[in-house]
Amino acid sequence: MNVHIHAAPKLVGPAAAFVAAPKKLLIGGQWVPALSGKTTEVIDPSSARVVAHVAEADKADVDAAVKAARAAFEGPWSRMLPAERAKLMWKLADAIDAITDELATLNSLENGKPINDSRKGEVPFTAETFRYFAGWATKINGEQIPISAPGDWHCYTRREPVGVAAQIIPWNFPLSMLAWKIAPALAAGCTVVLKPAEQTPLGALRIGELFAEVGFPDGVVNVITGFGETAGAALSAHPDVDKIAFTGSTDVGKLIARAATGNLKKVSLELGGKSPTIVLPDADLDVAIAGAASAIFFNMGQCCTAGSRLFVHKKVYDRVVEGVAAGAAAMRIGAGLNPETEVGPLISREQFDKVTGFIEDGRRDGAEIVTGGESFGEDGFFVTPTVIAKTRPDMSVIREEIFGPVVCAIPFDTDDLDAIARDANDTAFGLAASLWTRDLGLAHKLAAKVKAGTIWINTHNFNDCALPFGGFKQSGWGRELGAQALDLYTQVKTVAIRLP
Structure with a gap:
């Protein structure tokens, strides 16, 4: 029969210090409280006890985060060379590796998964995902197209970033889902507003700190914590968001798809299964x-x-x-x-x-x-x-x-x-x-x-990281990981030139 082993050791070290510190929203490179002043609890599922409080974002905070992401996209991020984006992503991966134990502890504290799965599996995979997509940043290109129309023509395509990507991730793999979403978006040249699940915000906030530490421009990655019914809904319907990516239940995915019709933003959904x-x-x-x-x-x-x-x-x-x-x-x-x-x-x-x-x-x-x-x-x-x-x-x-x-x-x-x-x-x-x-x-x-x-x-x-992942039927739209993930965050522009 099942054995109930001893309770968890006391939280100490950097993870304990992070949990004890105030938890704000990352908007435009600044850590700010929710405009409403509201916070929400983080529960340790192993004990059912409250371990932290985080800012609870609402529509006004979402507006601020989208505005910051838009400014970064139109500003420094669009001017940055692909190789420079790749270097920043590699630095982020190294920074994640450097605090593996801290991130694993936060992950298992708020999610409840066995610490060995966090330490040996999820955290290393998170870092590796950023490295994999860093390699793609310099390899996104269009193609020259021969055509059959009469006359002299030079025709080609460009693959350009979609723009501001809103990303809503689940609680079951909080760190790796963060990387699956953010890494291809950054490689493609997009900026991001990330909403982690309300149950598991701590790891995302800690990685949010790393973006500033390794030198990402302000506003390239914004992290807002809060509930799906408020912050998530506001992101899905926001008129200045160009792309929404969601992982979670099929029922919520359908709600997000409907909300996205306001400005026909691009949508990718990784949903349920019964494998x-x-x-x-x-x-x-x-x-x-x-x-x-x-x-x-x-x-x-x-x-x-x-x-x-x-x-x-x-x-x-x-x-x-x-x-x-x-x-x-x-x-x-x-x-x-x-x-x-x-x-x-x-x-x-x-x-x-x-x-x-x-x-x-x-x-x-x-x-x-x-x-x-x-x-x-x-x-x-x-x-x-x-x-x-x-x-x-x-x-x-x-x-x-x-x-x-x-x-x-x-x-x-x-x-x-x-x-x-x-x-x-x-x-x-x-x-x-x-x-x-x-x-x-x-x-x-x-x-x-x-x-x-x-x-x-x-x-x-x-x-x-190289294997595309996604579903048939009501398991979703689109593919994450692999080269196919770049399709989610780029759009194709055709250029046709009549030669003299």
Whole structure:
């Protein structure tokens, strides 16, 4: 059964000093309070205690931040050479590396994720994302186009920055999502107004300090903290924002898309998922069992790509489900800052209630809770890793994104790839999927049939800065990371010259 390990160590050092200091908005290179004077609480989900207060931005603060971003875009940033932008981004990445422990501590404090995941995974990936896109800053170019019209012509295209980019990021990967948004925008020559999730503002504010320290001009990156219903809505509808980028739920993404129609700003959305993990009968079961468990329990299941639907061939179903359940039951649950923790808390009371509500819905509808399905501990928002069996396609645990450590195991008994893909595709989402098999020919064929933006073979939740990431169907619009991310922040201008 799950082990509840000791509570987190006391917060000390630079992270403690940062948490204790006043938290203001970064607008035009200055740290300023919200014009209303309002603040909001930051909760440690491991203890449910308030650990900090940050400024709560509203429409007037958004206006000021957009104005600052516009001034920087029309001013110093547009005059800066691509190589100079690249150097600043490299300096920022080095500055992030230099305070890895501090950023990891802030990340696990406000998000609850295991400190080792922050220290060894998210913070280094954040720095690496800035380095990757720094390399692209000098490589954004148009092309000369031969045409067939009569006469002498010289025709070419230019790829130019969109302008002011508003970016709204989620709480599940606060630092890496910051980099996924800001880095390609800066490489393209855009300026940014960033709104971190209200639950996880601390890491974004700390990185905001680094932009000034390494020499970015004032107003190139602005950070406003606050709520989606106010600051986020104001950004989405703002008439002087040229581009809105959002990662979060599909429902909120639809609201943002509607708000953006006022000035038809460019929109990119990375939204929800209900990703299938498909274990074929010839799979290496030791690898598949560990992979299926990691697919759903990594980051407490709070991943848009979480492998929440586990399809397993009947020949190996019992062994796979027993293995995943045994692994789930053995995971160490505890505070994010405890280095022994494998599973931290959910982000908030709201998320805790949502996840436990889905589990109760499954019970009521007749599903079997193989393991887990309970709250855990006296403090914080902990839910035990949960495996559910005996589900039906119409159950809410199958249809809806739970966003917690809950996986539904579903047997299948066919070798027909079209039938397997049909069940995997029976969802409104299409963000990711993983296939587990020793037959790579079979893997390629099934990968072509599954409707998702990313297909992993014998792995799950693998990312690299060079790999484009995004969804099919209601999982979003556009691709982040890779060269394709630059399309989100540039626009093409055609120049046609009649030669004398």
